[in-house]
Amino acid sequence: MAKRLIPLxxxxxxxxxxxxxxxxxxxxFNMTQGVTATSFDAFNLHMLLFWVCLIxxxxxxxxMAWSLVRHRRSRGAVAxxxxxxxxxxxxxxxVPALILIAxxxxxxxxxxxxxxxxxxxxxxxxxxxxxxxxxxxxxxxDISFFSNLATSSRDASQLGAKEPPSSAxxxxxxVDNPMVVPVGKTVQIRVTSNDVIHSWWVPQLGFKTxxxxxxxxxxxFVVSKPGMYRGQCxxxxxxxxxxxxxxxxxxxxxxxxxWVQKEKAAAxxxxxxxxxxxxxxxxxxxxxxxxxxxxxxxHQANGQGIKGTFPALDGMKLSVKDHIHIVVHGSKKNPAxxxxxxxxxxxDIAAVITxxxxxxxxxxxxxxxxxxxxxxx
Amino acid sequence: xxxxxETLMQNTAADASIxxxxxxxxxxxxxxxxxxxxxxxxxxxxxxxxxxxxxxxxLSLVGLMIGGIMALLIRAELFEPGMQLxxxxxxxxxxxxxxxxxxxxxxxxxxxxxxxxMVPLQIGADDMYWPRVNNWAFWAMPVAAVxxxxxxxxxxxxxxxxxxxxxxxxxTYGPESIDWMIIAIxxxxxxxxxxxxxxxxxxxxxxxxxxxxxxxxxxxxxxxITGFLLLLAMPTLAxxxxxxxxxxxxxxxxxxxxxxxxxxQHIFWFFGHPEVYIMILPAFGVISEVVPAFARxxxxxRKMMIYATxxxxxxxxxxxxxxxxxxxxxxxxxxxxxxSTMLISIPxxxxxxxxxxxxxxxxxxxxxxxxxxxxxxxxxxxxxxSGLMLADVPADYQYQDTYFVVAHIHYVLVSGSLFxxxxxxxxxxxxxxxxxxxxxxxxxxxxxxxxxxxxxxxxMHFAGLAGxxxxxxxxxxxxxxxxxxxxxGAFIFGFSQLLFIWMLIKTVRSGPPxxxxxxxxxxxxxxxxxxxxxxxTFITPPTDKQIHDEGPKAYE
Numbered sequence: 048m049a050k051r052l053i054p055l056x057x058x059x060x061x062x063x064x065x066x067x068x069x070x071x072x073x074x075x076f077n078m079t080q081g082v083t084a085t086s087f088d089a090f091n092l093h094m095l096l097f098w099v100c101l102i103x104x105x106x107x108x109x110x111m112a113w114s115l116v117r118h119r120r121s122r123g124a125v126a127x128x129x130x131x132x133x134x135x136x137x138x139x140x141x142v143p144a145l146i147l148i149a150x151x152x153x154x155x156x157x158x159x160x161x162x163x164x165x166x167x168x169x170x171x172x173x174x175x176x177x178x179x180x181x182x183x184x185x186x187x188x189d190i191s192f193f194s195n196l197a198t199s200s201r202d203a204s205q206l207g208a209k210e211p212p213s214s215a216x217x218x219x220x221x222v223d224n225p226m227v228v229p230v231g232k233t234v235q236i237r238v239t240s241n242d243v244i245h246s247w248w249v250p251q252l253g254f255k256t257x258x259x260x261x262x263x264x265x266x267x268f269v270v271s272k273p274g275m276y277r278g279q280c281x282x283x284x285x286x287x288x289x290x291x292x293x294x295x296x297x298x299x300x301x302x303x304x305x306w307v308q309k310e311k312a313a314a315x316x317x318x319x320x321x322x323x324x325x326x327x328x329x330x331x332x333x334x335x336x337x338x339x340x341x342x343x344x345x346h347q348a349n350g351q352g353i354k355g356t357f358p359a360l361d362g363m364k365l366s367v368k369d370h371i372h373i374v375v376h377g378s379k380k381n382p383a384x385x386x387x388x389x390x391x392x393x394x395d396i397a398a399v400i401t402x403x404x405x406x407x408x409x410x411x412x413x414x415x416x417x418x419x420x421x422x423x424x
Numbered sequence: 425x426x427x428x429x430e431t432l433m434q435n436t437a438a439d440a441s442i443x444x445x446x447x448x449x450x451x452x453x454x455x456x457x458x459x460x461x462x463x464x465x466x467x468x469x470x471x472x473x474x475x476x477x478x479x480x481x482x483l484s485l486v487g488l489m490i491g492g493i494m495a496l497l498i499r500a501e502l503f504e505p506g507m508q509l510x511x512x513x514x515x516x517x518x519x520x521x522x523x524x525x526x527x528x529x530x531x532x533x534x535x536x537x538x539x540x541x542m543v544p545l546q547i548g549a550d551d552m553y554w555p556r557v558n559n560w561a562f563w564a565m566p567v568a569a570v571x572x573x574x575x576x577x578x579x580x581x582x583x584x585x586x587x588x589x590x591x592x593x594x595x596t597y598g599p600e601s602i603d604w605m606i607i608a609i610x611x612x613x614x615x616x617x618x619x620x621x622x623x624x625x626x627x628x629x630x631x632x633x634x635x636x637x638x639x640x641x642x643x644x645x646x647x648x649i650t651g652f653l654l655l656l657a658m659p660t661l662a663x664x665x666x667x668x669x670x671x672x673x674x675x676x677x678x679x680x681x682x683x684x685x686x687x688x689q690h691i692f693w694f695f696g697h698p699e700v701y702i703m704i705l706p707a708f709g710v711i712s713e714v715v716p717a718f719a720r721x722x723x724x725x726r727k728m729m730i731y732a733t734x735x736x737x738x739x740x741x742x743x744x745x746x747x748x749x750x751x752x753x754x755x756x757x758x759x760x761x762x763x764s765t766m767l768i769s770i771p772x773x774x775x776x777x778x779x780x781x782x783x784x785x786x787x788x789x790x791x792x793x794x795x796x797x798x799x800x801x802x803x804x805x806x807x808x809x810s811g812l813m814l815a816d817v818p819a820d821y822q823y824q825d826t827y828f829v830v831a832h833i834h835y836v837l838v839s840g841s842l843f844x845x846x847x848x849x850x851x852x853x854x855x856x857x858x859x860x861x862x863x864x865x866x867x868x869x870x871x872x873x874x875x876x877x878x879x880x881x882x883x884m885h886f887a888g889l890a891g892x893x894x895x896x897x898x899x900x901x902x903x904x905x906x907x908x909x910x911x912x913g914a915f916i917f918g919f920s921q922l923l924f925i926w927m928l929i930k931t932v933r934s935g936p937p938x939x940x941x942x943x944x945x946x947x948x949x950x951x952x953x954x955x956x957x958x959x960x961t962f963i964t965p966p967t968d969k970q971i972h973d974e975g976p977k978a979y980e
Contacts, residue, residue: 075889075890075891075902076886076889076890077886077889077890078819078822078889079891085818085821086822088818089818089819089821089822092816092818092819093813093816093819093822093823093889096812096813096816096819097813100809100812100813103809104805104806104809107776107777107780107805108802108805110780110784111780111783111798111801111802114780114783114784114785114786114788115783115788115798118719118783118784118785118786118787118788119787119788119789119790120720120787120788120789121789124785124786124787124788125787126719126720126721126785126786126787126979127721127785127786128721128722128979129724129785130721130722130723130724130725130726130979131724131725131726131727131728132725135781136725136728136774139773139774139777140770140774143769143770143773144770147766147767147769147770150766150816151762151763151766154762154816154817154818154819155759155762157818158755158758158759158762158817158818159755159759161818161821162755162758178597203506204506204507204898205507206507206508206510206511208506208507211506212504212505212506212898212901213505213901217900218505218900218901219505219898219899219900220900240681242592242596242597243590243592243593243597244590244592244593244685246750246824246825248825248893250822250891253821253822254750254821254822255750255821255822255824255825256750256752257750257751257752259685259686259751259752260592260680260681260685261680261681261682261683261684261685262684262685262686262752264751264752278891279891279893279896279900280893281750281824281825281826281893282590282825283516283585283586283590283593283894283895284593285513285516285584285585285593285597286511286512286513286516286584287512288512288516288893288895288896288897289512289893289896289897289898289899290512290898353511353513356511356513356580356581383597
């Protein structure tokens with residue numbers, strides 16, 4: 048195992064830059080101290096409990112070990128006949144009770160503080176989980192985007208993948224679009240779900256918040272250090288549960304303001320593009336991108352799907368009308384096929400349907416226009 | 425009730441059970457020498473508590489093997505990052521079915537099997553209160569098992585939403601097989617309910633005259649209390665499962681986005697937390713029998729042990745939401761469930777201290793049952809420690825749904841319940857079979873199991889703390905080493921159990937004859953029965969002297 052460890056350590060430390068120094072130690076045995084007050088409190092309580100348990104363990108197992116060594120028949124031990132002692136039984140009820148009170152007090156103080164939501168956070172992010180990606184929306188900045196598993200991880204995680212997981216940077220903990228937050232500012236996330244229950248968890252931020260359909264859970268944090276903080280969905284949410292990571296990029300407030308401007312400009316450019324030219328080449332290029340981030344989790348990059356769970360698109364016989372309908376409105380039969388009309392633009396949907404009808408062994412030559420998609424909504 | 429009427433009732437029950445056998449053509453004049461029916465029909469029609477107990481134990485062994493194969497498939501896939509053996513959906517089916525199988529078809533039937541064998545023997549009863557219900561309750565179980573396991577072969581695959589089957593993943597988004605899982609759960613629930621009722625009634629109605637409630641052996645005591653907990657828990661599970669079925673098929677919206685998905689978790693865990701105590705309290709009972717026998721000393725604080733069991737039972741109904749600290753409970757709710765969960769460690773601690781005090785200044789020997797009991801006390805306590813840590817809400821925000829929790833449940837269920845069951849089987853097997861097991865083989869089984877169990881499950885604490893979520897088929901590369909070690913341990917543990925099966929076959933077929941009391945320190949009415957054991961026991965109730973000599977004052 049040590050042989051394998053060394054190259055792995057080298058591979059993992061190679062891409063480290065000073066900005067990434069705050070990243071979690073990949074060979075950690077213990078809970079991270081993290082970069083928020085919540086994570087720090089969790090770590091401290093965890094260590095307090097650890098030492099309390101260790102001391103109790105030493106006392107109890109020590110007494111037991113003494114007995115196992117000294118009071119064995121092979122050493123000529125003769126059994127005593129005592130079978131109760133009120134005093135000692137009171138002691139070992141009261142002492143644990145006092146220990147529990149001692150650990151409950153700091154836990155209570157921390158818990159009450161953590162659950163107090165500030166009146167006015169600096170940044171609000173609406174986080175929505177869905178099978179199997181996260182959607183981030185900044186209502187005050189008018190920014191919104193999906194965050195999907197990075198393609199390199201997706202490819203390496205396929206059954207019979209050509210590339211090993213170690214070839215993918217931050218395997219299963221890497222996304223196309225990270226959530227971005229400013230360092231030192233109060234960030235409030237409002238977490239919910241579009242389908243099943245997910246749980247939003249970044250260990251270095253110190254908490255999990257379940258994403259539950261029909262319910263919004265709020266949590267507040269302040270990141271103290273810039274860095275990329277990586278986590279995963281923590282509640283079983285179906286076949287792609289392991290494949291919807293969370294990456295939070297914490298940057299200085301000035302950089303955050305730049306990022307907001309850039310995102311807004313990019314959104315405006317996309318809007319302008321929507322009125323631009325539309326041909327097979329443009330549609331196929333855009334469709335390939337959309338397919339990679341939205342469809343390939345289930346239907347697979349090779350369009351073969353997964354037998355019995357997700358239908359193959361390669362060799363499908365769907366008419367254009369039905370194809371648009373199922374992408375826009377979802378499948379009644381299989382709810383994993385969501386209504387993408389709510390998530391993607393007309394242009395994206397037209398592009399991805401064009402891509403699906405003209406890839407692998409599909410050569411229909413159909414070019415779907417955004418207008419057709421709009422009409423189907 | 426005075427002793428005379430109790431004796432009368434006991435005789436009536438005995439007559440009733442014999443009457444059933446007579447009905448199918450095997451009447452004998454002398455009840456005491458009545459043997460089992462010949463051929464396979466013996467097992468189908470038996471109303472004898474010993475036969476039913478044996479069948480429960482065999483079923484649980486089958487369940488343990490099938491659940492174990494699932495566990496090894498899971499561990500094989502998790503040996504290294506990347507998907508090597510299966511699709512993620514099938515992996516999820518394996519984790520789901522592994523949990524359901526181990527809980528409902530391995531641990532629970534094993535404990536019920538021990539109860540069927542030992543409760544009547546420990547209280548000097550000739551059989552269970554409802555012998556025929558006993559037969560039905562057992563035979564419902566293999567039916568449920570076949571239904572549950574067959575879901576692997578239906579289109580859409582086996583249930584894959586976890587053994588906790590949270591909606592909406594198991595309602596709107598679940599495969600068809602969820603319906604069959606619910607049917608299996610209902611059948612197992614009804615079986616457990618009547619099994620529990622039967623045990624309660626046996627203890628309360630058929631206890632030999634002259635044995636006071638407080639003088640009952642601890643194993644019987646723990647089952648009396650567990651019985652009531654089952655009566656509470658099983659209908660709750662049935663309610664949750666039926667509501668899921670209703671959401672799936674009858675247009676209700678209990679647990680959808682337009683209903684309340686969290687409500688399911690409340691109902692489920694109101695069953696689910698008592699359920700973990702259902703799996704551990706009878707295990708505590710076994711340990712309380714084994715430790716005094718090999719310390720040759722009375723159980724320390726016997727009354728406190730009984731009160732602690734009752735206290736744990738009561739408290740176990742007030743801690744359910746500690747499984748739900750991250751669903752967004754109001755802060756007072758989180759505080760309540762943190763305090764109640766911490767509180768439950770007090771009576772649990774009392775039990776651990778009492779076992780240690782029982783060993784203290786005893787005259788200890790270390791035959792296999794005692795080895796399992798010692799391993800139980802140490803490793804279950806480690807599971808208790810991680811349980812206490814999980815109760816601390818701000819830390820649980822980090823622990824929740826990670827491998828730390830997986831480590832915790834396996835320390836309390838494998839080195840807890842399962843090890844106690846092994847202790848009980850080795851302790852009573854000479855009584856059941858009339859033959860002695862091979863001590864050398866048994867110790868190999870013990871040492872391999874106890875070492876590999878720790879290799880398999882201890883690294884999971886680290887994986888969880890380092891940030892690995894549970895129920896994932898594939899993981900980030902920094903968790904590789906922990907998972908490789910776990911997988912190696914799991915495979916050694918799994919294959920070590922073949923030694924157990926080999927030991928059982930060897931004992932039953934060719935073990936040397938066992939003494940009526942193979943353990944010189946063992947006390948209890950079961951040991952006054954001759955060896956090999958007659959098919960019907962305690963047709964005449966035990967004498968007052970026997971009751972006294974085998975009771976709590978036995979060592980004085």
